[in-house]
Amino acid sequence: MATTSFTKKPLGLETPEPAVTPPPVANGTTFAKKPKLPSRKSRKRDIPEGLWTKCPKCETMVFDKELDENLKVCPRCQHHYPIGARERIHSLVETCTFEEMDAEMTSVDVLGFTGVASYTSKLESYQKSTGLKDAVLTGICNVGPHRTALGVMDFGFLGGSMGSVVGEKLTRLIERATEKELPLIIISTSGGARMYEGMFSLMQMAKTCAALAYHAQARLPYISVLTHPTTAGVMASYASVGDLIIAEPGAMIGFAGPRVIKDTTQAELPPGFQTAEFLLDHGLIDAIVPRKEMKPQLIEYLDYLTAGARRNGEPEARTPQPR
Numbered sequence: 001m002a003t004t005s006f007t008k009k010p011l012g013l014e015t016p017e018p019a020v021t022p023p024p025v026a027n028g029t030t031f032a033k034k035p036k037l038p039s040r041k042s043r044k045r046d047i048p049e050g051l052w053t054k055c056p057k058c059e060t061m062v063f064d065k066e067l068d069e070n071l072k073v074c075p076r077c078q079h080h081y082p083i084g085a086r087e088r089i090h091s092l093v094e095t096c097t098f099e100e101m102d103a104e105m106t107s108v109d110v111l112g113f114t115g116v117a118s119y120t121s122k123l124e125s126y127q128k129s130t131g132l133k134d135a136v137l138t139g140i141c142n143v144g145p146h147r148t149a150l151g152v153m154d155f156g157f158l159g160g161s162m163g164s165v166v167g168e169k170l171t172r173l174i175e176r177a178t179e180k181e182l183p184l185i186i187i188s189t190s191g192g193a194r195m196y197e198g199m200f201s202l203m204q205m206a207k208t209c210a211a212l213a214y215h216a217q218a219r220l221p222y223i224s225v226l227t228h229p230t231t232a233g234v235m236a237s238y239a240s241v242g243d244l245i246i247a248e249p250g251a252m253i254g255f256a257g258p259r260v261i262k263d264t265t266q267a268e269l270p271p272g273f274q275t276a277e278f279l280l281d282h283g284l285i286d287a288i289v290p291r292k293e294m295k296p297q298l299i300e301y302l303d304y305l306t307a308g309a310r311r312n313g314e315p316e317a318r319t320p321q322p323r
């Protein structure tokens with residue numbers, strides 16, 4: 001049986017060595033270098049409009065633009081999504097009236113904390129991803145007709161944890177409010193004290209409350225707004241000593257988390273435990289105000305609380321009760 005076989009005829013052009021030099025062997029691999037992918041930030045800019053987010057409560061797909069216009073509240077079930085400090089300030093204050101204080105204050109790694117990542121590298125990465133220097137923004141602004149001292153926390157920065165910068169910025173804000181005789185609003189969201197700073201973060205609980213005591217002595221009003229979640233060292237200090245304490249719907253508010261409490265007490269926790277609604281029923285907070293009604297409601301509260309101060313400058317009527 002005849003077979004045909006093809007043999008490659010040399011053309012005289014082949015070289016015994018490959019014409020292209022293979023990449024040098026490094027780290028035991030010969031893979032070519034991967035092309036650089038665009039960074040997350042630039043990719044986000046390139047995404048066209050038409051992005052949807054699934055609501056974690058009612059599972060409806062919500063158009064992102066609609067969500068933004070609705071102040072990050074689900075239009076169907078009113079679930080309140082987390083909102084950044086800058087967006088919140090934008091939603092509450094009169095345009096261009098926010099004069100930020102201590103904008104450049106940053107934490108230092110005083111304990112030389114090392115873990116999976118060092119504290120310094122954590123700070124750097126959060127500063128990059130959030131555009132904030134720390135977990136709170138403070139400043140003087142106009143809320144409706146009221147000149148007000150406003151502090152707003154951001155959970156996106158290291159879980160809104162209170163380190164020395166958060167404590168110091170808030171203390172300076174409270175002291176400025178006392179000095180200028182201004183009402184004070186602090187909008188809290190926090191996982192508690194910042195463990196990377198050890199005792200320095202715990203000290204902030206006493207420091208902020210001491211400044212608030214002077215503010216109260218001057219008979220100036222302080223409204224504390226609790227948003228999801230406000231827990232631990234923050235809830236155990238300045239967040240819980242407002243003349244008025246109001247919360248957003250569904251916010252989780254407490255000291256220790258429900259799992260820890262359940263394990264410690266070995267008791268079944270009641271339904272809705274540690275939610276704003278539960279705490280309103282039990283008298284810890286004064287009101288629940290949806291995000292979209294927050295600004296008019298705060299203006300109304302400030303109208304009441306500063307009525308005496310506006311009338312003939314009588315200091316007695318500035319706050320209903322000293323803290």
Ligand SMILES: [Zn+2]
Nearest residue numbers: 055058074077
């Ligand atoms: Zn929803």
